[in-house]
Amino acid sequence: MTPTARNDQQKTTPPPPPPAEITYSGQYAVNPLAEVSFRRMCARIPAVLGRIARLSWRIDRRAVQLLAGCQLVTGASTAVLLTATARAMEPVLASGTAGDRLRGALPALLVVALAAATARTAGAAAAYAERRITPRLTTETDSALVEAVCRVEAVAYAEDGFSDRREAAEMGVMRTHVMVTDAQRFVSAVIRMLTAGGVLSVLNPLMLPLLLLAVLPAGVGAVLSARVDYEIHYGNIADRNVRGMMRWWATESKYSDEVRANSMTDYLVHWYRALSDRCDRRTLAAAPRTLRISLLSALAGGVFLMATWGALAWLAVSGRIDLAVAATAVIAVQTTLAALSQVVVNGAAVFHTSLYLGDMQTFLDDATARAPRRGPHRLTAPVDEIRLREVVYQYPGKDRPAVDGVSLTLRRGQILAIVGANGSGKSTLTRLLTGIYLPDKGSVAWNGTELADMDPTTVWTHTGLVPQIFAQWPLRVRENVTLGQPRTHDDAPVWQAVDAVGLRDAVEDLPAGLDTLLARDIFGGTELSGGQWQRIACSRALYRRPGLLILDEPTSQMDPRGEHQIFERIKAIAADRITIVVTHCLENTRIADHIVVLEHGRITEQGPYDALAHASGTFAELLALSQDR
Numbered sequence: 001m002t003p004t005a006r007n008d009q010q011k012t013t014p015p016p017p018p019p020a021e022i023t024y025s026g027q028y029a030v031n032p033l034a035e036v037s038f039r040r041m042c043a044r045i046p047a048v049l050g051r052i053a054r055l056s057w058r059i060d061r062r063a064v065q066l067l068a069g070c071q072l073v074t075g076a077s078t079a080v081l082l083t084a085t086a087r088a089m090e091p092v093l094a095s096g097t098a099g100d101r102l103r104g105a106l107p108a109l110l111v112v113a114l115a116a117a118t119a120r121t122a123g124a125a126a127a128y129a130e131r132r133i134t135p136r137l138t139t140e141t142d143s144a145l146v147e148a149v150c151r152v153e154a155v156a157y158a159e160d161g162f163s164d165r166r167e168a169a170e171m172g173v174m175r176t177h178v179m180v181t182d183a184q185r186f187v188s189a190v191i192r193m194l195t196a197g198g199v200l201s202v203l204n205p206l207m208l209p210l211l212l213l214a215v216l217p218a219g220v221g222a223v224l225s226a227r228v229d230y231e232i233h234y235g236n237i238a239d240r241n242v243r244g245m246m247r248w249w250a251t252e253s254k255y256s257d258e259v260r261a262n263s264m265t266d267y268l269v270h271w272y273r274a275l276s277d278r279c280d281r282r283t284l285a286a287a288p289r290t291l292r293i294s295l296l297s298a299l300a301g302g303v304f305l306m307a308t309w310g311a312l313a314w315l316a317v318s319g320r321i322d323l324a325v326a327a328t329a330v331i332a333v334q335t336t337l338a339a340l341s342q343v344v345v346n347g348a349a350v351f352h353t354s355l356y357l358g359d360m361q362t363f364l365d366d367a368t369a370r371a372p373r374r375g376p377h378r379l380t381a382p383v384d385e386i387r388l389r390e391v392v393y394q395y396p397g398k399d400r401p402a403v404d405g406v407s408l409t410l411r412r413g414q415i416l417a418i419v420g421a422n423g424s425g426k427s428t429l430t431r432l433l434t435g436i437y438l439p440d441k442g443s444v445a446w447n448g449t450e451l452a453d454m455d456p457t458t459v460w461t462h463t464g465l466v467p468q469i470f471a472q473w474p475l476r477v478r479e480n481v482t483l484g485q486p487r488t489h490d491d492a493p494v495w496q497a498v499d500a501v502g503l504r505d506a507v508e509d510l511p512a513g514l515d516t517l518l519a520r521d522i523f524g525g526t527e528l529s530g531g532q533w534q535r536i537a538c539s540r541a542l543y544r545r546p547g548l549l550i551l552d553e554p555t556s557q558m559d560p561r562g563e564h565q566i567f568e569r570i571k572a573i574a575a576d577r578i579t580i581v582v583t584h585c586l587e588n589t590r591i592a593d594h595i596v597v598l599e600h601g602r603i604t605e606q607g608p609y610d611a612l613a614h615a616s617g618t619f620a621e622l623l624a625l626s627q628d629r
C-alpha cells in the first residue's frame, strides 16, 4: 500500500472500538468490589459517622460545640414557636373586634417572632461552624489517603484491584465535603421533627403516628435509590478509573507531541467517548428502577398524607379538638412534615455518603495494615556489604518469578553492572537490593542483617536511586535536586550536584537559576529537555551521597558528553559506596568491577568485562550485536 493510500484509508476508516467490557483492573472478570455486601457496608455506617465526628472534634472542637449548641437552640426555638402560635390562636379565634383580638395575641406573636429570629440566627451560626469544619475535614481525609498510598508496601501497587479500590476511596474523600452539611441538616431536622412532633402529640396523640406513616415510604424509597446509585457506582468504577488515566495521558502536555504526530487524537477521543457512553448506559439502565421506587414511595406517602389531613379535619369537625388547636395542629403538621422530609432526604444523603466513606475507610484501614511492618533494626553504620542468598521474587498474579534464585555479594567500593534482555528481571533485582520489595524466598542482608528485620526508612536514608522512569517534579530546580533530603539554606552542595552532571550552564540560563519552577504548565514555569531532566534525576541521587547508588539506565536520554561525564563521576565517587548500574549499553559496563547477566530472572553469566567479552556467552553475543552496524 502506498503512503497516500494508507493516509486516505485512515481518513475514511472509523477508529476501532474501545476494548470490550473492562470490568476490573482491565481484566475480563467479575468485579470483586461489586460483590461487597450492601448489608456489610450499611453495618459500617455508624463507625464511619463516628470517625467523622471524632475527626471533626479533633480538627475544631469549638466549631463542633457551636454546631451542637445551634442544633439545640433550633429545636428549642421550634418548640417555643409552636407553643406560642397555639397561644396566639386563642385570642385570634375568640370573639371581639379585630383590634382587640390582635392586641390579645400580640405578646404571643412577639414570642413567635423572637423564636423565629433565634432559629434563623442559630441556623446562620451553624452554617458558619460547618464551614469551619468542612474544608479541614476534607483536607485531613485527602491527606490521609495520599499518605496511606505513599506509605504502603510497594508490592501493593502490583496487586489486582488496588488502583480501583483507591479510586473508590477517592470518591469517599470527595464526598467528605458534603458530609458535615448533610449530617448537620439531618440532626437539625431530627431535632425540629422531635420538637414539632412532641407539640403535635400534646395537641392530639393520633397525629404523630399518621405523620410518620406519611413520610416513611419516602424514607424507604430514598434508601433504595441510594442503593441503586451505589451499585451503579461500583459497576462503573473500573471504567471510570481507566477513563481517568486515559484522560490524563491524552491531555497531558508532555505527551501532546506523541498524540498528534501519531494521529492518535481520533482514536483517543472515540475511546474516551465510548467509555463514557458505557458508564452512561449502566446509569440509564438503572433509571427505570429508580423511577419505580420513586413512584411507589410517592404513592404510598400520598395516601398516608391524605389520611393525616382527613384525620385532622375529622377531629376538628367532630368537635374533638377546638378550632385554635386545629389551626396550630395545621402548622405543627406542616412543620413536622417539612422536618420529616428533611430527615428522610438528609438521612438518605448521609447514608449515601457513608457508603462512599465506608470505601474510603476500608481502603485506609487496608493501606494502614499494608504499611511496612519489618523488624526493629536500624541501619546506623554505612553499608559495607550487601549479600543476596537464593533470592526469589514473583509479582502477584504472575505465573513465573521475575527474579529466580539469585545469589550475589556486593562490597563497599565495588561497581556492579547488571545486564540482560528486556524483562529479564534487572529492575526487579534493584528493588530487592534496596528493600523496596522483600523476597518471597531467600534473603537480602545489609551488613549481615536481613532487610526483613530492618526499619526500611533507615535503609532508604542510605540509598540513592535513578530509576528507569523518573519523576519530573513540578518544583523548583533546587527542590528537584534536594527532594528527599533535609532542607538546606546552603546552595553550594546543590551546585556541586548540578556540576557533577554537567548542568550548570543550563541552570544558569534559566530565568531564575535554581529558583526556576520546572513545570511548563504552570504560569511562570519552564521546561527542560528529556536529557536535562535525566541529568536532574542523576544529580538528585548524587546529592544524597548514598551508601548504595543505583542507576537504572541513567544515561538513556543523554548526549555522549553527558553520558561520559556521568560515568566518570560514578567512577570517581565509587570508593565510598556500593554502585549498581543497569544498562543496555554494554560499553558502559567497562567501568564495573563485576558484571552479572540476567536471563529469565536467573544469573547466567558473571565476571569482569574482559572475561565476559571474550567468552562465548550471552554477554559477548550482545556486545557483538551492539557493535554490528
Ligand SMILES: Nc1ncnc2c1ncn2[C@@H]1O[C@H](COP(=O)(O)OP(=O)(O)OP(=O)(O)O)[C@@H](O)[C@H]1O
Pocket: 158, 395, 396, 398, 402, 420, 421, 422, 423, 424, 425, 426, 427, 428, 429, 468
Ligand atoms: N509492577 C509489576 N507488576 C507485575 N509484573 C511486573 C512488574 N514490573 C515488572 N514485572 C514483570 O517482571 C518481569 C521483569 O521485569 P523487570 O522490569 O525487572 O525487567 P527488566 O530486566 O528491568 O526489563 P527492561 O530491560 O525492559 O527494563 C517482567 O516479566 C515484567 O513483566
